[in-house]
Amino acid sequence: MGFRAMTLLAALAAMSLGHAASAADGDKPSSPRPGASDDVPAVDVPGERESASASGASDGLSKARLEYGAYLTLAGDCAACHTRPDGQPFEGGRALETPFGTIYTPNITPSKRRGIGDFSDEDFLRALHRGIGPDGKPYYPAFPYTSYTKVSADDVLAIKDYLFSLQPSDYRPPETELRWPFDVRDLLFGWQALYFAAGRLEPDPDKGEAWNRGAYLVEGLGHCGECHTPRNLAGASEPSEVLDGAVIDGWFAPNLTSDLNQGIGEWSVEALATYLRTGLDKPGDADGAPRTAAIGPMAEVVHDSLSKLALSDLRAIAVYLKDMPAAEAPAPRPSAAAEAPQAGGTLYQRYCSGCHQRYGQGIAPYFPALRGNPAVTLEQPDDVVEAILLGAPADPAEAYSEHVVMPSFGSILNDEEIAAVASFIRASWGNAAAPVAPDIVRELHKEP
Ligand code: HEC
Ligand code: HEC
Ligand code: HEC
Incomplete structure (x- = not known):
């Protein structure tokens, strides 16, 4: 494959990151979701299933295992992308807009006809760790497997166990039709070879438990860098620019490194954890109004995922983010004309x-x-x-x-x-x- 094709794929990757285009329009799936309550980390886990799945994955699985998988599924925010407006959770069909066409998310309920009911454990691991489907074809990086590859195999399989414990849906999402040459999946092998490094995140023995837990959540399931890192520059993140801030769907996802001016350096761990849980910064000084409120794509991340995580995990994320070396953001928020x-x-x-x-x-x-x-x-x-x-x-x-x-x-x-x-x-x-x-x-x- 030629250099040009790879460049095209780099472009595709860049433009497929904006999965939260409709975050601000209040377009929330209305059906109940796991963990809809505000208690942390409350998740609904269905009882016994009548029939075992092909792999028998959820056969005899303990409630604790399913709860654990449900929690990780929230941390990975899988429902946000895999649920269309007003659809059943995980049945897919959400439109991810790119200038090259619309990518529709697949149905990941255990339906054998339309979902992933036929996925073996190996298939599921290969999808999340390597970005390759059971047919051997690569997935578009709009599926953030570049982050999920860092998640441990056991955690990935706990997510599968949970998904396989849910009701199958036979909903069929619309076909993804991208413009040539972005419709040629085989070209993604070239993209993966250039920009994708598969592999789990190893704990750093020099850092504490909270830091390592935070790193695992931010780099892995939380896929924060999908929005906060300007991957578009080379189609994949440039190491020096990781989490420096990036523009996503016209929103500026702020610098998350500890830069005193633009980053979160001046936030306390507690304030940061509060923001992640509520979308609001701690009350401001004068009028008690919050200084910052998540209103764009981040509002959806908070609503669907972070607000349902345990406070200890949010603090861990904050500890990790606060410890990142300071870096300059590429640009200020693109709002005022002067900028x-x-x-x-x-x-x-x-x-x-x-x-x-x-x-x-x-x-x-x-x-x-x-x-x-x-x-x-x-x-x-x-x-x-x-x-x-x-x-x-x-x-x-x-x-x-x-x-x-x-x-x-x-x-x-x-x-x-x-x-x-x-x-x-x-x-x-x-x-x-x-x-x-x-x-x-x-x-x-x-x-x-
Ligand atoms: C999918 C690839 C692609 C993307 C993304 C793209 N362009 Fe283009 N652009 C082209 C092509 C191809 C042409 C030439 C079209 C033609 O006339 O055949 C072009 C032409 C142009 C022209 C006219 C140049 C001339 O000589 O008349 C301008 C200006 C331009 N692009 C600006 C932009 C800007 C600004 C953006 C981002 C907002 C952008 N383009 C994004 C592919 C792209
Ligand atoms: C940012 C949006 C996004 C998020 C978040 C997301 N996915 Fe996906 N996922 C996609 C897209 C898009 C595809 C299809 C990619 C393609 O067609 O190449 C996909 C594909 C898949 C597939 C392959 C399905 C098949 O039929 O081949 C599985 C399995 C999957 N995702 C599971 C998950 C799980 C589990 C999570 C949470 C840990 C998750 N996804 C989170 C966007 C997302
Ligand atoms: C879908 C894209 C997206 C993802 C995924 C995402 N963010 Fe954000 N984040 C944004 C955007 C955009 C903003 C700012 C605008 C807004 O309110 O939506 C933001 C704002 C923030 C802020 C406020 C910073 C400030 O200076 O105001 C923090 C902190 C933050 N995000 C942390 C995280 C963490 C931690 C994760 C991963 C668990 C994460 N974000 C995942 C898009 C995203």
């Missing part, structure tokens, strides 16, 4: 660099360079904005490459973000054109 150039750069790395490359150099003959491209630096920015809004080319007959078109970002980025990213490409890598005001984008966006 636009930097925010534009972060958006560029996330949404554009997979194709146009990190320094705007493009890849001939597939993706045009944006650096030194006169079309990008025209005094009138309308064409650049149109290209981002509508995708390019408008007429497929005029395509730069016969295979690849640029997706439309009009429904993925808001007007401010499009203005920010347009301003960024017009003023980077030697390009020197004036910034684009959000008003211009707003006007063009209105036109049919």
Whole structure:
């Protein structure tokens, strides 16, 4: 497989991380979920099942084992991705949007027809530890097996035991249809070879028990880095940038390293644990209002997962995070207009660099360079904005490459973000054109 294909996959990986696009719209599955109560760590465990599964996995399993598996399933937030709005937990069908098409999560109930009822223990381990399905094909990294690979085999199998103790659902999620070449699963072998290191997390003997427990939860089941680490830069995380903060679905997932300005350095372990449990920072000084509230994708993580974990585990996570070496975030929160150039750069790395490359150099003959491209630096920015809004080319007959078109970002980025990213490409890598005001984008966006 060629370098280009791998670059494409890097782009795919980057764009498939945003699983929490609808977190803020209150689109919660309405059916009861395990652990719906606020008591920690309360989980509903079904009683005896009438029939044993193929592998007999839950045959004679103790209630304690199933409770343990249910708890780990919460820590892994499996239901969040594997439940569609108003669907039964774990029956799949949640749409994960990427500019290359929509990935639908599979049904992971023990249904033999539609779910994972035929998975052996080995199949399940291979899926979570190696990202490979029973048919030998790799999974898209939208399934965070890059994190779950760090979870112990016994814990992974406890999750399986729990899932196999639930009612099977025969719901069939819609087919995932990605644009060429992202639909070619075999190319993912190349991506895995480059960017994926399978292996369990080994405890650090120099650190305490809480630290190690925190590391296990953050790096493994919690898959915090899927959102908080800017993996898009190379399609996988750059070690120096781990947990430095990243843009996800237009939200900035803040720096979680102990940087005093941008990170969580000034939070106490207790405040951090409180935030993870409630989504609220401790009450502020003056008016008692919290300084920070999780309202975006993090709100869903708190609601579905963290708020249901034991306080000791949340403290462990806090202890681990507080101990991470300080690092600079790549960019501040992309909200205020004054921050636009930097925010534009972060958006560029996330949404554009997979194709146009990190320094705007493009890849001939597939993706045009944006650096030194006169079309990008025209005094009138309308064409650049149109290209981002509508995708390019408008007429497929005029395509730069016969295979690849640029997706439309009009429904993925808001007007401010499009203005920010347009301003960024017009003023980077030697390009020197004036910034684009959000008003211009707003006007063009209105036109049919
Ligand atoms: C960020 C979203 C996300 C989370 C969280 C997530 N998954 Fe998935 N999972 C996916 C996607 C997407 C796929 C399908 C990947 C593909 O089609 O290549 C998948 C596939 C799977 C499969 C393979 C199913 C099959 O039919 O081949 C299993 C098993 C699975 N997930 C189990 C889990 C478990 C267990 C957890 C929690 C520990 C979990 N997932 C958490 C997104 C997620
Ligand atoms: C689905 C993506 C996603 C995942 C997974 C995720 N986070 Fe977040 N996190 C965010 C986003 C986005 C924000 C900020 C905006 C918001 O409120 O949603 C945030 C905010 C935070 C904050 C507040 C930081 C501040 O300075 O305000 C903390 C602490 C945090 N996350 C910890 C974690 C931990 C620990 C995990 C893993 C157990 C985790 N997050 C997993 C997306 C995510
Ligand atoms: C899937 C790959 C892909 C992604 C992602 C992508 N582009 Fe493109 N882009 C292309 C291709 C291919 C073309 C050339 C289309 C054509 O005219 O044939 C293009 C053209 C352009 C052009 C017009 C250049 C010219 O010479 O007219 C601009 C400007 C542009 N892209 C900016 C962006 C920005 C900004 C982003 C991120 C928000 C982005 N692109 C994301 C593939 C991509």
